[in-house]
Amino acid sequence: MGFTVRKKAKDPTKPVGERELSHVVLERAGDYERIPVSAFSPGFLDKAVEEGWIKAKNARDPQVGDIIEFKTHPPAKYRVTAARGRYCNVCDAKLEDDDSAEKPGALARDHVAAEHPDADMATAYECNNFVEVEKVS
Numbered sequence: 001m002g003f004t005v006r007k008k009a010k011d012p013t014k015p016v017g018e019r020e021l022s023h024v025v026l027e028r029a030g031d032y033e034r035i036p037v038s039a040f041s042p043g044f045l046d047k048a049v050e051e052g053w054i055k056a057k058n059a060r061d062p063q064v065g066d067i068i069e070f071k072t073h074p075p076a077k078y079r080v081t082a083a084r085g086r087y088c089n090v091c092d093a094k095l096e097d098d099d100s101a102e103k104p105g106a107l108a109r110d111h112v113a114a115e116h117p118d119a120d121m122a123t124a125y126e127c128n129n130f131v132e133v134e135k136v137s
């Protein structure tokens with residue numbers, strides 16, 4: 001987990017505030033030769049979108065199968081293998097999202113109560129605040 005990104009300016013001689021982004025370098029992406037699956041935090045993706053160094057259909061909340069492409073040389077591509085959200089630890093189901101509700105997680109607790117009445121509610125589901133990805137190219 002964890003990427004280090006270095007931004008490259010088109011003209012590094014210009015003052016910092018006036019530099020145009022040329023491309024980015026994923027400095028810690030080398031890990032992915034050995035460990036092909038990792039995760040992006042929401043903050044990482046939000047920053048990448050704001051600064052314009054990734055391309056993705058829905059980069060702020062990517063879903064399973066989506067491709068996230070970094071503007072590197074050559075472009076680095078990652079496929080989403082798990083989206084953000086709540087997951088059942090008993091049956092591995094992706095659960096309904098209700099983060100904007102008064103009591104977030106109620107739908108997950110409803111699922112556990114209905115489907116796995118003997119499960120320990122404290123460990124029966126989890127909320128992943130990251131996007132799991134695998135390197136494609």
Ligand SMILES: [Zn+2]
Pocket residue numbers: 088089090091092093111112115116
């Ligand atoms: Zn379940």
